[in-house]
Amino acid sequence: MIKKQKRALVCGAGGFIGSHLVKSLKKDGYWVRGVDLKYPEFSTTDADDFLIADLRDYDSCKKSLTGSIDEVYQLAADMGGAGFVFTGENDFDIMHNSSIINLHMIKLCNKMSISKIFYSSSACMYPEHNQMDPLNPKCSEDSAYPANPDSEYGWEKLFSERLYLAAHRNYKLDVRVARFHNIFGPEGTWTGGREKAPAALCRKIAEASDGGAIEIWGSGKQTRSFLFIDDCVEAVRRLMESDFLGPVNIGSEEMVTIDELAKMIIGISGKKISLKHIDGPVGVQGRNSDNALIKEKLSWEPRGSLREGLVETYPWIRKQAEKISVIPPQKKMMESREVRS
Ligand code: NAD
Numbered sequence: 001m002i003k004k005q006k007r008a009l010v011c012g013a014g015g016f017i018g019s020h021l022v023k024s025l026k027k028d029g030y031w032v033r034g035v036d037l038k039y040p041e042f043s044t045t046d047a048d049d050f051l052i053a054d055l056r057d058y059d060s061c062k063k064s065l066t067g068s069i070d071e072v073y074q075l076a077a078d079m080g081g082a083g084f085v086f087t088g089e090n091d092f093d094i095m096h097n098s099s100i101i102n103l104h105m106i107k108l109c110n111k112m113s114i115s116k117i118f119y120s121s122s123a124c125m126y127p128e129h130n131q132m133d134p135l136n137p138k139c140s141e142d143s144a145y146p147a148n149p150d151s152e153y154g155w156e157k158l159f160s161e162r163l164y165l166a167a168h169r170n171y172k173l174d175v176r177v178a179r180f181h182n183i184f185g186p187e188g189t190w191t192g193g194r195e196k197a198p199a200a201l202c203r204k205i206a207e208a209s210d211g212g213a214i215e216i217w218g219s220g221k222q223t224r225s226f227l228f229i230d231d232c233v234e235a236v237r238r239l240m241e242s243d244f245l246g247p248v249n250i251g252s253e254e255m256v257t258i259d260e261l262a263k264m265i266i267g268i269s270g271k272k273i274s275l276k277h278i279d280g281p282v283g284v285q286g287r288n289s290d291n292a293l294i295k296e297k298l299s300w301e302p303r304g305s306l307r308e309g310l311v312e313t314y315p316w317i318r319k320q321a322e323k324i325s326v327i328p329p330q331k332k333m334m335e336s337r338e339v340r341s
Contacts, residue, residue, distance in 0.1 A: 011073065014034065016188040019043065022047050024234075031048050035050070065109070072116065074102065079094070080189070082280070091152040117173060122180055125144065126138075134257070137288050139181070139287060141247055144247075150284055165247075181224075187316070190203050202310070206269070218279075249290055265310055
């Protein structure tokens, strides 16, 4: 019997995770439609069909869902790193734009009988009071309540998680909810103010001269964990294929301080660079993924280490920086000899 080709819609397919997810679905034989305000910035899309549309608009959401879609991956959101999320200047847009996309998409999935939908939440929904100690943050899924996210971005994610889970309870939609913890890798936002810590540090280090210094926001003692993009996409696919709804963390448990992250990238760059700490938006003091639940339900854990992911990411960002600035191409980079297994 011929197996029917599955049809997927990826919302946010012009973004970092969405564009990698499209590639993975295509590799596995899916027919894929992407939708976004923009095409991917750093490569051409692999999607069979790509709609440039604003998903805050109900009719655009409807159009994107036409044509017997089997699975929806809802990753579109107004988001960014600390320089976008924690200044307070973008709070209304973050809450309004992302929640209206989710309200339209879940309502239309129900109306158009598209039952399987993935939603990308964030570790930013975890309560601030559990993330004050940089060395001992608590981010297990059951620690979400009483809720107290430290940003409006986190509150919107929490609201939308609940929206998807309510659709499951009341309308039997087959939802999946994941809480991503700092995803990084090639083809992610690396400049312009919306980039996250690994990309921002790779850029600063690529642009710094040998023997120079880079600025780090805060004390550098705040902790985080970072997950490489390929591992993230693999976890999303595995969650979607399982019977487990979530919410579940998709992250790494390899926690480092921001100073340690910077020193790791400096080591990969082969340069001598010192760190200068300045005031800046930093978010919570500590955050680390707790992977007990995802290990139990999906037998999943990241395949590579943080360093292996950075070995792939730093040269890519350096190349981007070289294209738009006066950095001379580095003749022989240490990291090119290292291969991520
Ligand atoms: P991204 O910004 O690269 O991708 C999001 C995409 O959504 C962008 O291409 C953007 O143009 C699109 N978008 C925004 N508003 C839209 C609209 N009105 N209509 C159509 N498209 C719109 O971000 P990403 O890193 O790929 O993140 C994907 C998802 O994962 C987001 O929901 C984000 O909140 C979540 N997440 C990401 C991380 C991370 O570390 N990258 C961590 C936690 C959660």
